[in-house]
Amino acid sequence: MKKIISVVGARPQFIKAKLLSDSLKKKGIRHLLVHTGQHYDYVMSKIFFDELDIPTPNYNLGVGSHTPCAQTALIIEKLEKVFLKEKPEMVIVYGDTNSTLAAALTAARLNIPVFHVEAGLRSYNREMPEEINRVVTDHLSSALFCPSRKAVDNLAKEGITKGVYLVGDIMYDLLSRFKNIADKRSKILCRLNLKPKSYLLATLHRPSNADSVANLERIFRAFKEIKQPIVLPLHPRTLCTLKKSTIKIPINVRLIEPVGYLDMLMLEKNARVILTDSGGVQKESYWLGVPCLTLRKETEWVETVKTGWNVLTGPDPERIVRGIRRMKIPRKRPRLYGDGRATQQIVNHLLK
Helix, strand or coil, X not given: CCEEEEEXXXXXXXXXXXXXXXXXXXXXXXXXXXXXXXXXXXXXXXXXXXXCCCCCCCEECCCCCCCHHHHHHHHHHHHHHHHHHHCCCEEEEECCCHHHHHHHHHHHHCCCCEEEECCCCCXXXXXXXXXXXXXXXXXXXXXXXXXXXXXXXXXXXXCCCCCEEECCCHHHHHHHHHHHHHHHHCCHHHHHCCCCCCCEEEECCCHHHHCCHHHHHHHHHHHHHHCCCEEEECCHHHHHHHHHCCCCCCCCEEEECCCCHHHHHHHHHHCCCEEECCHHHHHHHHHCCCCEEECCCCCCCHHHHHCCCEEECCCCHHHHHHHHHHCCCCCCCCCCCCCCCHHHHHHHHHHC
16 A cells, blocks of 8 residues: 655645545545644644544644744654654645745655645745745655646746646635535634625735734734724734734724634635735635735735736735725636646546
8 A cells, every 4th residue: 555644734734635635545545644733823723623624643743833944954853753664655745834845855865755736836035935945845846736837837947847747726626615614614704793895804924024023013004094994813923023012903903813714714705805925815815706915025826916816015004005995806817726626636646
């Protein structure tokens, strides 16, 4: 029996691994899940295992929060022991986190093939930690599963053409499966006393914003000027920075604790506009037909910008406020990032 190990460390990766795990087990393949513990807060990780019925990880490395280099090094040290013990035929990594990079480096040094889900994305900003993780992981991978034609082209520019597959985005598979379930099971709107399209939804977690008092001050200044109700599930990283600052939360901003996947879908689906620095939320807002402002200067999901559904503002208050005031819903929303069958296509390639 084949043995495959998936390495996850952040919420979106848990979800992607869930879909692949279900499909692989149906094919009789032994799939082990290693949770690095990169995100260790209950609301940031365990709730996702419970809510989406993700199997308990076979290994939890319990790494926790450290500086990026220290965290990556610690994951490598612990992963090496797991890989040597289990001897997997391949290792699957997801996205662009420190866990992704660490797993790719460890597997490559042990001559274990690396398969990268969500390969080929580029912001072309090397100051982003995620950009370094993407580039290095792609160059170490034996198979690269791309969500878009642009991602394939990005790899070709770097000389990577072998083992590249255009499969679509696995997150769209999940959204297609769970959006109707969220309608039935999520009570978040009732709990928060929110009416559809009566509020804006914001998320902030990227280091460039969450770790910067200056950027957070500018963003909250824009939120105050917008004046409309804004719901903000507060990431622990952002909360930590806010506690160290003198930033005053505007009266129109409602801070809530991080929410599970189904509640997040409901908040996204019913928001009038979404303001975010998350790559995953940019895509979900597009798929759900909700206009988006991205609080970054660049995005790896450039197609959402070209279609007019996503506007890049960075943390600039004037651009954020102007973006809200001038936001218009485009007439067309072409299909981006696959047709909901990315998981099956990836599994088919794994079996080959």
